Amino acid sequence: MTLLWIALAGVLLPALWLLVLPLRTARRWQAEQLAFENEDAAAEQNVAIFERRLSALTTAYDEGKVNQRQFEDDKLALERSLLEDTAATRRRPLKSHQAGRLAVPLVMLALVAVSVIWYQHQGAEDDLILWSIGQDVRADPDGSRAMYIERLEAQALQQPGNPNLWRTLFPLYRETEQMDSAVNALERLIALEGRLPPLLAQLAQLRFFMAERELTDEVQALTDEVLEVDPRQPTVLGILGIHAFDQGDYEMAVDRWRRAVANVENPEMAASLREGIQTAQARLGQSTEPAAEETTGRGVRVNVTLDPDLASRIDADDKVFIIARDLAGERPPLAVVQGLASELPMTVELDDRAAMMDDAQISQVREVRLMVRVSPSGQATPQPGDLWGDVDGVEVGPLDAQEATEVIINRVFE
The missing domain is CATH 2.60.40 (Immunoglobulin-like)
Structure with missing residues (x-):
């Protein structure tokens, strides 16, 4: 986890540096802006242009080229133009280069706080802990599946709402033949993820084999629920094929297993289903080779x-x-x-x-x-x-x- 926080700090530091950068250059920018305003002669140029135009207008009036009314109208227009030009160039006094300094640390603290809170809610810290446990067990000379399960069970007390934890524990329990624990882990996963057909199918499979390949009421209810949503679910079709085979209904077994093979993605499971189909066909006295x-x-x-x-x-x-x-x-x-x-x-x-x-x-x-x-x-x-x-x-x-x-x-x- 130390590496994780170091990585987060590595991401935040450039952002904080960008927030501080304007403070480091504020004095220089203020000096340059002040110098620009002091050297700006736009107002004087506007006044000079006004005076030249007014002088030309007065000369025209003295020479009789414009009458009194025209002279007054044109003079008023020139004065308005001068007022507009000088108003546009009027500037507010510059603030101190230290203005707003207190806002920057507050923004920096807010950025760090929001980032940490967001990661705690949206990040994968819990999953990183699970990954770290797996790495530690693999690196341990005495590491074993039992040690891995023990450490994951300890995490289950701290993060019971993490579906990836139960998704990891379930196959470990099943492989070590801890069937009751496997069922519990799978039911916890279903409670978190919802009643998804693949998860319900695996639960039905566990219950089916725990009941010595009997299609109990609970298993039947699970298979019916799955097939209602996904009629091609291969795990459930495999269960029904096994049950039909055990009951001597080899035609039904072949039908269920063929439908399962058509939708299965696991090559080992597909090979097992094909072997079952061939065995059922042999029981029926059918040749597995086409004529x-x-x-x-x-x-x-x-x-x-x-x-x-x-x-x-x-x-x-x-x-x-x-x-x-x-x-x-x-x-x-x-x-x-x-x-x-x-x-x-x-x-x-x-x-x-x-x-x-x-x-x-x-x-x-x-x-x-x-x-x-x-x-x-x-x-x-x-x-x-x-x-x-x-x-x-x-x-x-x-x-x-x-x-x-x-x-x-x-x-x-x-």
Whole structure:
């Protein structure tokens, strides 16, 4: 924490120096302004101009070029002009260079106080303490997971309202098989963050395994709450698949696990779900490999083009993902082909050779949704700024007997 306050001081000192700087130069600026005003001859010049114009007007009057009324009107106009010019150049007396000095220290104190108070309310001091604890435990020769948990538990007494503390403790309790403590940490996190589907799904998973893989009323209520908000939540679908498998309902298990795989991001969890699907299919007496006569030559031909208005937003080496998915969006991608933006426009064939997994292939469905995405980052998951286009309801059939489906990349992913 000492380093933190040193850093804050390092940020504040330049600001305080800028506040003091006008005081250091006030005497010089006052002297220069006073000298300028003393040397300013604008008023004398205005009077001289007035006198020349009045003399010319008097001469014209004496020579009879203007009458009495004109002379008086013009003279009045000259006098008014002189008054206006001299009024504009009149200056208030200069204040002392020491005027306002007391306000500067007050502003400096206010700046420091407001900065400290703001950081205490909006800063990440508590999170920095958690980070420091982790660093200390890693650097300690006797550091262990138990030591880490002990120190975090001590912090829980000082900052019980910090969600990051409970977010850190929860997996530690789970990994050390302190299930009751893990549930308590997760419930504290839910109380702070709200009943978010991912958090409720993890709580349902904990309760499910603590109940020896029984779908208790509490677990059922949690899964129902999650699915009402997010019907594709993979953790909950995985739980329901396990329960169906244990009950001997292998078709239901395969269905739940396929929907989970389509939405899961963790590679290890996806691999485990695929193994479960294969086991359930084996129990059903189904082959996990597609029949050759059913898959040969079936797919979709796609012609991909780019909207000219978006051409300036991509580079030649940006990746292009051409994806076919089932219309319900419950399975993993059925076929994926990659290319480069420099290859646009391009025509590709999506068939079982482009499948990501054996139990999710394009030949197994009648219609697909085609989606094409240009990814400057090269990541498989959509990112803000990606360009994309899609077409729904494309019929799957023999590749040698169909025309290419046009897909135009014409939108920006927000």
